[in-house]
Amino acid sequence: MLTLAIFGMLAAVLVTAATGVIVSRNPVHAAMWLVLTFATSAVLWLLLEAEFLAIILVLVYVGAVMVLFLFVVMMLDVNATVAREGFTRYAALGSVIAAIVVGELLALLWLRSSGLPITRPLAGMPDGHSNTREIGLELFGGHVFEFELAAFLLLLAIVAAIMLTHRQRPGLKYQDVSAQVKVRREDRVRLVKMAAERDE
Amino acid sequence: MSRISSAIKTFSLWDLLIGLRVTLRNFFVKKVTVQYPEEKTPQSPRFRGLHALRRYHNGEERCIACKLCQTVCPAAAITIESDVADNGTRRTTRYDIDLFKCIYCGFCEEACPTDAVVLTRIYEYHMEEPGQNIMNKDKLLALGDKYEGMIASDRTTDAPYR
Amino acid sequence: MIAWLNEFLGFLPDPLRIIAVITAQIVPLVIVLILCVAFLTYFERKVIGYMQNRIGPNRVGPRGWFQPFADVIKLLVKEVVVPSKANRFLFLVAPLLSIVPALATWAVMPLFPGYAIANIDAALLYILALTALSIYGVILAGWASNSKYAFLGAMRSTAQMLAYEIAMGFALVGVLMAGGSLNLGVITEAQSGGILSWFWLPLFPLFIVYFISGVAETNRAPFDVAEGESEIVAGFHVEYSGVAFAIFFLAEYANMILIAGLTAVMFFGGWHSFFAGSWFAFLDGTPLAFLREPSLAWLCVKIAFFLFCFLWSRATFPRYRYDQIMRLGWKVFIPVTLVWIMVEGVMLVAGVGPWRT
Numbered sequence: 001m002l003t004l005a006i007f008g009m010l011a012a013v014l015v016t017a018a019t020g021v022i023v024s025r026n027p028v029h030a031a032m033w034l035v036l037t038f039a040t041s042a043v044l045w046l047l048l049e050a051e052f053l054a055i056i057l058v059l060v061y062v063g064a065v066m067v068l069f070l071f072v073v074m075m076l077d078v079n080a081t082v083a084r085e086g087f088t089r090y091a092a093l094g095s096v097i098a099a100i101v102v103g104e105l106l107a108l109l110w111l112r113s114s115g116l117p118i119t120r121p122l123a124g125m126p127d128g129h130s131n132t133r134e135i136g137l138e139l140f141g142g143h144v145f146e147f148e149l150a151a152f153l154l155l156l157a158i159v160a161a162i163m164l165t166h167r168q169r170p171g172l173k174y175q176d177v178s179a180q181v182k183v184r185r186e187d188r189v190r191l192v193k194m195a196a197e198r199d200e
Numbered sequence: 201m202s203r204i205s206s207a208i209k210t211f212s213l214w215d216l217l218i219g220l221r222v223t224l225r226n227f228f229v230k231k232v233t234v235q236y237p238e239e240k241t242p243q244s245p246r247f248r249g250l251h252a253l254r255r256y257h258n259g260e261e262r263c264i265a266c267k268l269c270q271t272v273c274p275a276a277a278i279t280i281e282s283d284v285a286d287n288g289t290r291r292t293t294r295y296d297i298d299l300f301k302c303i304y305c306g307f308c309e310e311a312c313p314t315d316a317v318v319l320t321r322i323y324e325y326h327m328e329e330p331g332q333n334i335m336n337k338d339k340l341l342a343l344g345d346k347y348e349g350m351i352a353s354d355r356t357t358d359a360p361y362r
Numbered sequence: 363m364i365a366w367l368n369e370f371l372g373f374l375p376d377p378l379r380i381i382a383v384i385t386a387q388i389v390p391l392v393i394v395l396i397l398c399v400a401f402l403t404y405f406e407r408k409v410i411g412y413m414q415n416r417i418g419p420n421r422v423g424p425r426g427w428f429q430p431f432a433d434v435i436k437l438l439v440k441e442v443v444v445p446s447k448a449n450r451f452l453f454l455v456a457p458l459l460s461i462v463p464a465l466a467t468w469a470v471m472p473l474f475p476g477y478a479i480a481n482i483d484a485a486l487l488y489i490l491a492l493t494a495l496s497i498y499g500v501i502l503a504g505w506a507s508n509s510k511y512a513f514l515g516a517m518r519s520t521a522q523m524l525a526y527e528i529a530m531g532f533a534l535v536g537v538l539m540a541g542g543s544l545n546l547g548v549i550t551e552a553q554s555g556g557i558l559s560w561f562w563l564p565l566f567p568l569f570i571v572y573f574i575s576g577v578a579e580t581n582r583a584p585f586d587v588a589e590g591e592s593e594i595v596a597g598f599h600v601e602y603s604g605v606a607f608a609i610f611f612l613a614e615y616a617n618m619i620l621i622a623g624l625t626a627v628m629f630f631g632g633w634h635s636f637f638a639g640s641w642f643a644f645l646d647g648t649p650l651a652f653l654r655e656p657s658l659a660w661l662c663v664k665i666a667f668f669l670f671c672f673l674w675s676r677a678t679f680p681r682y683r684y685d686q687i688m689r690l691g692w693k694v695f696i697p698v699t700l701v702w703i704m705v706e707g708v709m710l711v712a713g714v715g716p717w718r719t
Contacts, residue, residue: 067498131483
């Protein structure tokens, strides 16, 4: 009962937030609505006892991706009216995509009622069961090769991104912090010992 | 060799530890704070605080309206108007010091040939309304009368060094 | 204690009872935390004053003990000024977004043996997620204020917090490898024994990185470029006044206590006693035997020590330059943590070290 009430409440918040993402005129507001969407869906996952995924969703999407989004949106100062101009031009394509999505969702509902094995409700787990541990065992056990491959791809992407942005522009003056930090007193100051001068 | 030692220094955060040691040592040092309203730091007799105008023993104003103080004042804080008094002497009719302009340099005191304008040791004063920053002749004379003892004794103490 | 609460509130219907029991645990913790924050501001001023050969606040109450209450009353009766052209809603929500994660993280803190408000398995991840959330308060405050200083401060602190979060996350990876669990209670449990079996010894570089990153995460000196009084007035909260400012203040200090608490739990054995090791076995049977018992008091002592370290470093070090902060985060801390995780992995495989597998 309590679970159902919480689910209903969160689902309402989720739908409102998702609507907010597409209707709000201010891009920062839209981004904040998206954050709310992620947060509520994370809580919905918690209700499914998928705590690892829920927390990772908050950590990665809310904590990192959306912050970068906000960063960019705030810096760019997106002009909403200009962005809105092409709206009608893509209306036809947009409605086709929307129709496909709605059709897929309806198909899912139909699938659920058809009683196929994949649509059975999730099996409840005993109390001491650790979701996190299961995912870890799965990732580093059966799928370790795919996991490492994905990790390697990500590393490659990081290196590529740094290579792309980290080009040396000619005529640019900048401080080399490492060199500054490395400097020692002996490099700059020479201590000289000499006898005090005296009038003879 | 020096590279190795500097690397060790860097990674052991040696310089930071030295800094932390200094502050920790001072944490236990006896504090020197003066609890102001209850305790006060000793004042020099030369302290330059609020101004005052003095009189001679017979009650006559010392100020002869020579305007030397007005001339020497670097902040142009002093305004003087003068007239001939009833007894035929030259006297000020107006002697205003703007405390907001005044920088308490004490030049007026130095310039005064009759020791009329002086800076007292009073430093705890305040204004509550606009206009109170102008010290007119009456206020200055009243201050001089009130603190004549302090002013005179300060001048005596300092006299050997002038 | 929870069983007792359940019994006491047994007359309530089930969902209400669950909520009531949880609330009954949260409210005292939050009240104590807020009182701690109040007195932390007092101790900060005292400690920094003492280090600068002053005596700090000493007028309100005996030796200034009531200073925090005076400050709170002053802030509460002040007007909350919303700048013109500010985004009113986000402007007022931002302080809440910064205080909520700071307080919510305490839910998983193991306060004494076998107890945390929410004894969840993914506690370490939960902490990371919530610290990541606390960026929003800062960035929204900066943007919604419609002020360039606030915006600059928000930009600086966002970049800084993102950078140090990575180093912090890696340090936590080391802890979780050593503790063999994401649950903070289990991690504390794994450090049982004397001082030498706490994780600070085998994980010393990670401990240093974690603590310094914690200072950077909370935007405290010497990493307080987000406030940078001399350059951008007060950073992201320039435009805030009254209660809204007080909440930012509260969040900053609550975060400090949190970082100190997490450092204590993850590297210094949480509620374990200093005297638990076999060196102090002679205390058994004497009236001092209770010193060897794990308890909340030990956690408090450790938190107090790390808070002192926060204040100590604020009194000691000058503010970092912004590019140096970034260099330290990306080019020093992340490699150091990565190397130490490698070393730890080797030690784990070789079976060296105090941790269990």
